[in-house]
Amino acid sequence: MTYSPHGKHLIAGQWHSSSQVFQSRVLTGEAFSFYSADVELVEQAVQAAEQAFNEYCHSSRQQRANFLRAIADEIEVRGDEITHIAAAETGLPDARLIGERGRTCGQLRLFADHILTGEYLDRRHDKALPDRQPLPRADLKMIQRPIGPVAVFGASNFPLAFSTAGGDTASALAAGCPVVVKGHPAHPGTAEIVAEAILAAIVRCDMPMGVFSLLQDSGESYVVGQSLVQHPMIKAVGFTGSLRAGRALFDLCVQRPDPIPFFGELGSINPMFFLPHAVADRGKSLAQGWAASLTMGAGQFCTNPGIAVMLEDTKSDEFVSSIAQELKTVSSQTMLTDAIAEGYRQGKSRLEALQLLQPIYCTDSLERQASPNLYKVNAETWLTNPDLAEEVFGPLGIVVMAKDLTDMLAVAQSLEGQLTCTLHMDEEDYPSAQRLMPILERKAGRVLANAFPTGVEVCDSMVHGGPYPASTNFGATSVGTMAIRRFLRPVCYQDIPDALLPAELTHLD
Secondary structure (H helix, E strand, O other), X not given: OOOOOOOOEEEOXXXXXXXXXXXXXXXXXXXXXXXXXXXXXXXXXXXXXXXXHHHHHOOOHHHHHHHHHHHHHHHHHOHHHHHHHHHHHHOOOHHHHHHHHHHHHHHHHHHHHHHHHOHHHOOEEEOOEOOOOOOOEOOEEEEEEEOOOEEEEOOOOOOOOOOOOOHHHHHHHHHOOXXXXXXXXXXXXXXXXXXXXXXXXXXXXXXXXXXXXXXOOOOOOOHHXXXXXXXXXXXXXXXXXXXXXXXXXXXXXXXXXXXXXXXXXXXXXXXXXXXXXXXXXXXXXXXXXXXXXXXXHHHOOOOOOOEEEEEOOHHHHHHHHHHHHHHHOOOOEEOOOXXXXXXXXXXXXXXXXXXXXXXXXXXXXXXXXXXXXXXXXXXXHHHHOHXXXXXXXXXXXXXXXXXXXXXXXXXXXXXXXXXXXXXXXXXXXXXXXXXXXXXXXXXXXXXXXXXXXXXXXXXXXXXXXXXXXXXOOOXXXXXXXXXXXXXXXXXXXXXXXXXXXXXXXXOOO
């Protein structure tokens, strides 16, 4: 069945139109008209979220778990329609979208299971000590409580897993916070049908209607995003996108009269360190692995590894030749939007204009197509030209050649914050790896050994974040169950009667 969008915004269970209209940019099939939100609609959506907050934050964990599972069920009911419209809007293949839909539903159900255990609440109890000398101690209980309505910005590169019902929305709802989503203009039809799934789950689970709203936006101005993050009733923001846009929103959040946390994932070059014994023993297979990881999804994953650091010797020369040969077999791929494709071309041109890199394999990318590119540079040049370390979003790789381990350590030390850092090593490389590890664990939220970072497991242990500019809050993750903690705050209750406590704190030993 083919889905025909109506183009409206969802606010408190009702579909709303507005004065401004924009057209979806599809690769195949029919384009549709969508209403673009304004400040008045932002106000209505946030007011609805605030009105829903008291009831929703006091719902039971079982009720919220049922709600999250119902959203996953309703998404699956619409699975074929979601795939059809998402493929037309993004150019992503059906298999990728089906997999991403599975991840979206899987994380909703994972969060449902997780909140039922109650571990995320971090409940603590220090019993009263009335006879303690020199002073008695009151009865003290602590628990994590929802912070309030949350604004979520849909991501361009994940139309399902990081967008309308993606990780930010799912974790905020799991925490007990209503959500207002600003849809991404790259896939408004996908956002709409997923919002319909959430509305069906709201009705099915008898949740307050204001617990979720979707505002569509053309992206032609910043008014909607600005008014959303500056609204006094919004208490946190989840964002995945460019450094420029994310930094602008972050600044607005901290400049508010009441600053709020901005959980932004902004960018990462995801460097890999190839140690010499590993390169000598399995250089060809490592080259194959990097080529596949670098070009996966046209390099539009936030964890595509763009930098390879290695010692300069004959084996590394062979590695570079191998990676070039592997990249030559990779066909051009369709990028998600015209803007992303243009950004990729501009990033490549910016690097080449510096005249510091040795081209190894260079291609031209036209319109929304992207082909891979590979360059080489020595560590000394890399270290004295920080512009080389700016992310190019797409399948572009740079090999950094170090004279020795001291050079390699210096490259590691020069890195800004990253989502991932990777060590490729054999056992004979462990002494070098031991010197790199203390540096890399300070630079990244996830450190890998003998793997490629593209792709993120949704589980309890995952950290998808890192020091700035990888993300704006180094203590948080946007993937995995710990993501729920972003939308909670600790509250201590002193000598409060059980009748007045949150249900999860009553009868606590």
